Amino acid sequence: MSLIGKNKQNMEKSEIFTVKQSANYLQVKEYTIYNLIKLKKIPAIKINPQWRFKKS
16 A cells, blocks of 8 residues: 555544544533434444544
8 A cells, every 4th residue: 555545544544533532522521422422413323332423
């Protein structure tokens, strides 16, 4: 894989947040993120037992 391909792959990975990263980014508690998921206030996808979010 070229250096450009690696940079693109890293950039795409950095656009996907975990619950903890989302909470830090939004400056809220993790339970707030879970509540927002439950209320369908933020778009999220569940991958295995974990939730993931796009930064956009």
